[in-house]
Amino acid sequence: MTYELSGPLLAQLALSGLGMGFLFALIAIGLTLIYGVMGVVNFAHGEFLMLSMYATYIAYATWHIDPLVTLPFVAAGMFLFGVMVYRLLIRRVIAGSMYSQIFATFGLMVFMQAAAQFIWGADYYAVRQSWLSGVLILGGLTLPVPQIASVVGASLSTALLYWFVFRTGTGRSLRAAAQDRQAAATLGIDVDRMYALAWGIGSACVGVAGSLLANFYPIFPRVGVLFVLLAYVAVALGGFGSIHGALLAGVCIGILQVIAGFFFDAQLKYIPVYLLYLVVVLLYPRGFAGRS
Amino acid sequence: MSAARGLTPFAPLIGLGLLLIALSILPLALGARPFELRLFTVIFLYATLGHAWNILGGYAGQTSLGHGVLFGLGAYCSTMLLTRTGLSPWFGMLAGAALATMVGVLLGFVGFRLRGHYFVIATLVVAESVFLLFSAWDWVGAALGLQIPIAEESFGNFQFHRIKVGYYYIAFALLFATTLLVWWLEQSKIGMVLRAIRDDEDAVRSLGFSPLRYKLIAMAMSAAICGAGGVFYAQYVLFIDPPSVLALSLSVLIALIPILGGAGTLIGPILGAVVLIPISEYSRIYFSGSGRNVDLLIYGFLIMLMSVYRPDGLASLLRGMSSWFRAGGTAARGLHQRNP
Numbered sequence: 001m002t003y004e005l006s007g008p009l010l011a012q013l014a015l016s017g018l019g020m021g022f023l024f025a026l027i028a029i030g031l032t033l034i035y036g037v038m039g040v041v042n043f044a045h046g047e048f049l050m051l052s053m054y055a056t057y058i059a060y061a062t063w064h065i066d067p068l069v070t071l072p073f074v075a076a077g078m079f080l081f082g083v084m085v086y087r088l089l090i091r092r093v094i095a096g097s098m099y100s101q102i103f104a105t106f107g108l109m110v111f112m113q114a115a116a117q118f119i120w121g122a123d124y125y126a127v128r129q130s131w132l133s134g135v136l137i138l139g140g141l142t143l144p145v146p147q148i149a150s151v152v153g154a155s156l157s158t159a160l161l162y163w164f165v166f167r168t169g170t171g172r173s174l175r176a177a178a179q180d181r182q183a184a185a186t187l188g189i190d191v192d193r194m195y196a197l198a199w200g201i202g203s204a205c206v207g208v209a210g211s212l213l214a215n216f217y218p219i220f221p222r223v224g225v226l227f228v229l230l231a232y233v234a235v236a237l238g239g240f241g242s243i244h245g246a247l248l249a250g251v252c253i254g255i256l257q258v259i260a261g262f263f264f265d266a267q268l269k270y271i272p273v274y275l276l277y278l279v280v281v282l283l284y285p286r287g288f289a290g291r292s
Numbered sequence: 293m294s295a296a297r298g299l300t301p302f303a304p305l306i307g308l309g310l311l312l313i314a315l316s317i318l319p320l321a322l323g324a325r326p327f328e329l330r331l332f333t334v335i336f337l338y339a340t341l342g343h344a345w346n347i348l349g350g351y352a353g354q355t356s357l358g359h360g361v362l363f364g365l366g367a368y369c370s371t372m373l374l375t376r377t378g379l380s381p382w383f384g385m386l387a388g389a390a391l392a393t394m395v396g397v398l399l400g401f402v403g404f405r406l407r408g409h410y411f412v413i414a415t416l417v418v419a420e421s422v423f424l425l426f427s428a429w430d431w432v433g434a435a436l437g438l439q440i441p442i443a444e445e446s447f448g449n450f451q452f453h454r455i456k457v458g459y460y461y462i463a464f465a466l467l468f469a470t471t472l473l474v475w476w477l478e479q480s481k482i483g484m485v486l487r488a489i490r491d492d493e494d495a496v497r498s499l500g501f502s503p504l505r506y507k508l509i510a511m512a513m514s515a516a517i518c519g520a521g522g523v524f525y526a527q528y529v530l531f532i533d534p535p536s537v538l539a540l541s542l543s544v545l546i547a548l549i550p551i552l553g554g555a556g557t558l559i560g561p562i563l564g565a566v567v568l569i570p571i572s573e574y575s576r577i578y579f580s581g582s583g584r585n586v587d588l589l590i591y592g593f594l595i596m597l598m599s600v601y602r603p604d605g606l607a608s609l610l611r612g613m614s615s616w617f618r619a620g621g622t623a624a625r626g627l628h629q630r631n632p
Contacts, residue, residue: 041409092600098408100603102355103551103595110544111592114585225540229420232413240409267428274417281410282402 008141013258019147021254022154023209027227028234028246029158030205033165036241037178037198040090043105045231046224047112048203052078052210053219054116057125060214066131067211071153075207082203083196090199091192109224116221124218132215146216157208158247161201165243174198178241230257230270233277315464319457327577329460333528335569336463337521342549342561343470344517349547350555351483352510353490354404355412358419360543362392362515366522367537368426371438381450385523392519393512400511404504407493416540423538437533440526450527459528466524467562470517474558477513486510487556518546548591552598554607563606567594 031045042048052074059070085108093104127133132149135142165171176184177194185191217223234253238245253273261269315332322328341363348354369391370384379387403414427435443449452458477483485506488496493503526532536542545568553564571594572587602609 035409041412089596089600093603096599096603099355099551099555100599102412103603104599106544107592107595107597107599109592110588110595114588114592117585118589229416233417236410236413265428268424271421271424274421277417278402278414281406281414 011141012143013262014255015143015147015151017255017258018251019144019150019254020257021251022151022158023213023250024227024230024234024253025247025250026154026157026205026209028231028238028250029161029243030202030209031228031231032235032238032241032243032246033161033205034198034202035235036243037174038090038094038195040094040101040105041232041240042202043102043228044085044108044112045202045206046226046228047109047116048078048081048206048224049210049213049227050116050219050221050224051081051112052207053214053217053223054120054125056211056214057127057219060127060130061125067127067214068131068149071208071211074211075204078207078210079200079204082199082201085203086196086199091195094195113221113224120221122221124220126218127214130215144216146212149215150212153208153212157205161205162243164201170197226270230273233273236277237280312468319460326456327573329456331570331573333456333460333463334573335565336460336467337524337528338545338549338569339562339565340463340467340470341518341521341546342553342564343467343474344514344521345546346550346555346557346561347474347477347486347517348507348510348514350550350557350560351477351490352486352507353556354507354510355547356415356543357412357540357547358415358417358543359514359518359546360538360540361419361422362396362518363522363525363542363546364422364426364532364534364538365392365395366519367526367532368432368438368522369519370523371440371526371532372432374440375438380448381523381527382448385520388523389516389519392515392522396511396515396518397508400508401504404507404511415543419538419540419543423534423540426538427534433533435534437531437536440530440532442530451530456528459524462524463528466517466520471558471562473513473517478558482506482509490556548595550605552595552605554605554610557605557607559610560605560607563610567606 027045027049030048031042034040034042034045055074055077056067056070059065059073060067089104089108090101093100132146135144136148137143165174173184173189174194174197176187176189177191178198181191184194213227230253231250234246234249237249237252238247253276256276257269257273260272264272318332319329322332341359344362345356345359349356366385366388369388370381373379373384373387374381399418403411403418406414426432432438440451442453443451445451445453447458450462477486485496485501488501489503489506496503496506522537525537529536549564549568550561551564552568553562554560568591571590575586575590578586598605
C-alpha cells in the first residue's frame with residue numbers, strides 16, 4: 001500500500017470505525033435484548049432500522065425538522081411500533097416452534113421491505129445539510145460531524161439502556177423474566193408486559209440508530225439488510241442475549257470493517273467481518289460472552 | 293367410509309398418473325401462450341429448488357437461508373464452462389451439480405457443528421459473502437454478470453428461443469426426478485435418521501449414528517439439485533449476475549416455498565411453489581413496470597399469517613381436508629403430525 005499512515009489519518013479511520021461501530025452496537029443491543037428476554041431472533045430488525053430512517057427523512061423533507069430533533073420522536077414511535085409488533089404478531093407464535101418464530105419475523109421483514117418499496121419506490125434518499133453534517137476541523141484533524149454524533153448519541157443511549165436494565169426495578173423485572181419466565185411469573189411479574197417492554201426498548205434502540213444513521217447514510221428499502229446482518233454477527237459474537245457482548249462486538253466490527261475497507265477493498269470490507277463470525281462461532285460456539 | 297378406504301391405495305396413484313399425463317400434454321394446449329408456459333416452467337424450477345431445501349431444512353431440520361449460493365454456483369459453473377471452453381451446458385449441469393455438492397459438503401463439514409440460530413446466521417453470512425465476492429470478481433463478470441452466448445435452438449444446445457416448450461419439459465423432468473428422489477428418501481433409512489436428527493440430534497448420536505455424516509448426505513443431495521437448478525436457470529434466462537442468482541432474496545425464496553407448503557413433507561415444496569410463484573408472476577403483470585414488489589408484499593403477509601395460523605404449512609391444511617373427507621366430516625385429528 002502506498003498510503004502513508006499518518007496520525008491524522010489513523011484518527012479519522014478510528015473515528016469512522018467507532019461511528020459505525022457504536023451504531024452497529026446499538027442495533028445489536030436492541031436485537032440481543034429481545035433475544036435475551038424471550039429467545040426470539042427478530043429477523044425484521046433491519047427493517048425497523050429502515051423504517052426509522054424513512055421516518056427521519058420524511059420529517060426532514062416535508063417539515064424541515066432536523067434529524068436531531070426528530071430523534072426522540074422516532075425512538076418513541078419505534079417503541080410503540082415494537083410493542084405493536086409484539087402484541088399483534090409475536091405473542092401468537094411464542095408457544096410455537098423456532099421455525100414459526102423465525103418465519104413470523106421473517107415474513108414481517110419481507111413485508112416491510114416490500115411495503116417501503118411500494119410506498120416510496122426503490123430510489124435512494126439522503127438527508128442533506130442537517131445540523132449534524134459537515135466536518136469539524138480540530139488542529140490538523142478533519143473529523144466528520146455525523147460520525148462524532150453517532151459515537152456520542154449511541155453511547156449515550158447505550159448508557160441510558162444500561163441504567164434502565166441494570167439499575168431500575170423495571171429493569172430487574174425484565175432480567176428476571178429473561179432468566180426464568182415461570183419463576184418471574186410466580187413472583188408477580190407480568191411476563192407478557194416485560195416481553196412487550198423488551199420489544200419496545202429493542203425497537204427504540206433501532207429508532208435512535210436510524211435517526212443518527214440518516215444523517216450520513218442513504219435511505220432505501222433494503223438498507224436494513226446490511227446493518228442487520230452485521231448486527232447478527234455482533235449479537236452472535238457477543239453471545240446471544242448478552243448486552244455487554246453486543247456492545248463490545250459491535251464496536252469491534254465497526255473498526256474491523258473500516259480497516260478492511262481501507263487496506264483491502266472497499267467493496268469487500270464486510271467479508272472479514274463475516275469470516276470473523278464463522279471463526280468465532282466455530283471456536284466458541286456460544287460467542288465471547290454468551291450464556292450457555 | 294369403507295368405500296373410501298377401499299379406494300385409498302389406488303385413488304392417489306390414479307390421480308397422480310392423470311396429473312402427470314395432463315402436465316406432459318399441457319404444452320400442446322399452451323403452445324401459443326408463452327406466459328402460461330413460463331409460469332409452469334418457473335413453478336417446476338422453484339418446486340425443485342424447494343425440494344432441495346426441504347431435504348436439508350425440512351427433513352434434517354438444518355434451516356439454511358443461504359441455498360442461493362448453491363444455485364448460483366451451478367449457474368456460474370456451467371456458464372463459465374460454456375463461455376470459456378465451449379463445453380455443453382448438459383455437461384455443465386453435471387459439473388454445476390458436482391461443484392455445488394463439493395462446496396455444500398465443505399460448508400456443511402465446517403458449519404454443521406453449529407446449531408439453532410448460529411447455523412441460520414452462518415448460512416446468511418456465507419451467502420452474503422459469496423454474493424459480495426462474485427460482485428467484485430472480474431473473472432466471473434463481477435457486477436456486470438455473464439451473458440450466455442446465443443446458440444442454435446436445440447435440445448443438445450440447451451437453448452430454445454421461439455417456442456420454449458423444451459425448457460418446460462426439462463424443468464418438468466427435473467421436478468419429477470427430484471420428487472421421486474425425495475419420495476424414496478422419505479421411506480429410506482437415511483430419511484428416518486434425518487428426521488430423527490431434526491427431532492433430537494443427541495438421541496441419534498447416542499444410538500450410534502453419526503449426525504454429521506447424515507447431515508452431509510442430506511447436504512450433498514440438496515446441493516446437487518440446487519446446482520442443477522441453477523444451470524437450468526442460466527440456460528433459460530441466458531443471463532446471470534450476482535443479484536439474479538446469488539442474492540439473499542433468492543435464498544429466502546428457496547426456503548420459503550417448502551416452509552409455506554409444509555417443511556418436511558413431500559408435497560410441501562410443490563404446494564408452496566404452486567401458491568407462491570403465480571402470486572409473483574401475476575402481480576408482475578398487473579403492476580407491471582412499477583418495480584414495486586407487490587408479490588413480496590403479499591408473500592410477507594402470507595408468511596406472517598401462516599406462521600400464526602398454520603405453522604406446519606399448507607400441507608397440514610390439505611391433510612386436514614383429506615382426513616375430514618375420509619372421516620365423513622368429523623373434525624380432523626392429528627393435524628400437527630408432521631409425518632403421519
